[in-house]
Amino acid sequence: MRKNKLRRLVLVLGDQLDDQSSAFDDFNPETDAVWMAEVSGESTRVWSSKPRIAMFLAAMRHFREHLHRRGYTVHYRQLDDPANRGSLVAELQHAIVEHQPNEIVCVEPGEWSVREELQRAAGKMKREIEFREDRHFLCSRAEFAAHVKGRKQLRMEFFYREMRRKTGVLMNGTEPEGGAWNFDADNRESFGKSGPGDVTSPASFPPDDITREVLALVQTHFPKHPGQLTHFDWPLTPAQAREAFHDFIEHRLPNFGRYQDAMWSADGELMARPYLYHSRLSAAMNLKLLDPREVIAAAEQAYRSGRVPLASAEGFIRQILGWREYVRGIYWHFMPGYLERNALNATEPLPRFYWTGHTDLQCLRESIRQTLDYGYAHHIQRLMVTGLFALLVGVNPRLVHEWYLAVYVDAIEWVELPNTLGMSQHGDGGLMASKPYVASGKYIQRMSNYCTGCRYDPAKATGERACPFTTLYWDFLLRHETFLSKNQRMSMQLRNLARLSPAQRKEIQKHATDWRTRLSAVS
Ligand SMILES: Cc1cc2nc3c(=O)[nH]c(=O)nc-3n(C[C@H](O)[C@H](O)[C@H](O)COP(=O)(O)OP(=O)(O)OC[C@H]3O[C@@H](n4cnc5c(N)ncnc54)[C@H](O)[C@@H]3O)c2cc1C
Ligand code: SF4
Numbered sequence: 001m002r003k004n005k006l007r008r009l010v011l012v013l014g015d016q017l018d019d020q021s022s023a024f025d026d027f028n029p030e031t032d033a034v035w036m037a038e039v040s041g042e043s044t045r046v047w048s049s050k051p052r053i054a055m056f057l058a059a060m061r062h063f064r065e066h067l068h069r070r071g072y073t074v075h076y077r078q079l080d081d082p083a084n085r086g087s088l089v090a091e092l093q094h095a096i097v098e099h100q101p102n103e104i105v106c107v108e109p110g111e112w113s114v115r116e117e118l119q120r121a122a123g124k125m126k127r128e129i130e131f132r133e134d135r136h137f138l139c140s141r142a143e144f145a146a147h148v149k150g151r152k153q154l155r156m157e158f159f160y161r162e163m164r165r166k167t168g169v170l171m172n173g174t175e176p177e178g179g180a181w182n183f184d185a186d187n188r189e190s191f192g193k194s195g196p197g198d199v200t201s202p203a204s205f206p207p208d209d210i211t212r213e214v215l216a217l218v219q220t221h222f223p224k225h226p227g228q229l230t231h232f233d234w235p236l237t238p239a240q241a242r243e244a245f246h247d248f249i250e251h252r253l254p255n256f257g258r259y260q261d262a263m264w265s266a267d268g269e270l271m272a273r274p275y276l277y278h279s280r281l282s283a284a285m286n287l288k289l290l291d292p293r294e295v296i297a298a299a300e301q302a303y304r305s306g307r308v309p310l311a312s313a314e315g316f317i318r319q320i321l322g323w324r325e326y327v328r329g330i331y332w333h334f335m336p337g338y339l340e341r342n343a344l345n346a347t348e349p350l351p352r353f354y355w356t357g358h359t360d361l362q363c364l365r366e367s368i369r370q371t372l373d374y375g376y377a378h379h380i381q382r383l384m385v386t387g388l389f390a391l392l393v394g395v396n397p398r399l400v401h402e403w404y405l406a407v408y409v410d411a412i413e414w415v416e417l418p419n420t421l422g423m424s425q426h427g428d429g430g431l432m433a434s435k436p437y438v439a440s441g442k443y444i445q446r447m448s449n450y451c452t453g454c455r456y457d458p459a460k461a462t463g464e465r466a467c468p469f470t471t472l473y474w475d476f477l478l479r480h481e482t483f484l485s486k487n488q489r490m491s492m493q494l495r496n497l498a499r500l501s502p503a504q505r506k507e508i509q510k511h512a513t514d515w516r517t518r519l520s521a522v523s
Pocket of ligand 1: 277278279280281282283285286316319320323324325327377378379380382383387404405408410411412415416417419420423424
């Protein structure tokens, strides 16, 4: 084996595609090299969907080309290389033996276990990895720890205000622009009966030669994995990500705030525009193709120049400066124990239709099929359709987490886990969200047109046409009444529960048990 002694090996993982990251500080192309590896283990650890696998591999290969153009040496292991060892650990150990670097550096990975694995792999070779701060984020892990210190309760809203003050974003001196910190109350409109109107479709990036090769590779290597690749048109380079972003600012940001929570299906037409007024920028940001500072600054500028209402600009900025930074802080502060939390003792299996979309519950069928076809669903579909159903059924949050990590092109554990286990499943007992996000089918009816094409009736909790969301919602309140009664914010829902007669309660519980039995029979 040839031994090339090099000064520094820079490890670049699939979600670290930024040549300005701290790993490239003092990079010397004469003496240093980059290491990247495509390994099947990362796609099978959770049963990753085809769009998700393709997203990572295609973006990695575009980044490799970019580094080559800069004249960097890249030691890149392709998935279809017969010598591929299948895991990051094995590939890294091999690279250490082969290249004998003096130093190994890497930006902090986005997943706890990946960091542990890399460290262990290097340790076995009597080497150390220098993990460097991820400068992509606006709040460092140390700053988040300082935010947590001394607080009895964490709330995104207070963190967000701190971030606004710290960055000066949407501030008027020391006061928030427009006199309020958030305009959430203006951001809950549905589309009404007429639907979303003429939403301009987002900028599309049809596969180039590199991506076509990856799509074929994914079909060949992962034929049994869920999802399909027909619609794959994600931005895969910084230039494409920027184009997608400016297209969003121009065409959809003005209405983003109003329709942030709205869902819509228009017979098949939905499939042409699942993004509605959303930005579909999460994957580009999470893979570090796009700097959140640039995104936030442009959204603020669009407001200040009068092109976008404040409620839209603030609503959008809050997602990035607030939620995105907050969930990352939660993840790193509370891992590894966070993954094990299950405050509601939920133990049911995940219904099998989550992997296929084969169900007669219209809202779930549409949200899951769209997820599998595009690797995308917007926040309310994730939280108030697929997430809500799993919560009401009582699915083990670990299984729910594995599904969310597998199916979305933007899924990386630091952002996925707190959203799933915390916000959506209340598995952390209220660390992330002040109350469980629970609602009956009537919420879905109000925010979408799914129910018009469904055989169930969201107003009914029992009987043949009872909507399972509605049945399971009341059953959830009944099952967790004692736990929920400690939460002030649940008092209205519990007051409504108190109006149910003993006979109604019994009937609901029987119906809910029947549903659980049917669901676990197909899991
Ligand atoms: C159960 C569940 C799982 C989720 N898993 C992921 C995930 O794996 N990866 C991921 O990036 N987001 C996740 N989210 C958050 C959110 O749903 C997605 O960021 C969003 O739907 C991506 O679509 P978009 O880019 O069109 O977002 P937009 O609606 O246009 O929002 C703009 C940006 O704000 C950020 N953002 C919005 N909400 C959140 C949030 N709650 N947490 C963090 N960032 C947010 C994203 O970067 C997003 O691109 C999850 C939410 C839930 C409820
Ligand atoms: S009736 Fe119930 S199951 Fe059917 S679409 Fe509406 S909320 Fe979903």
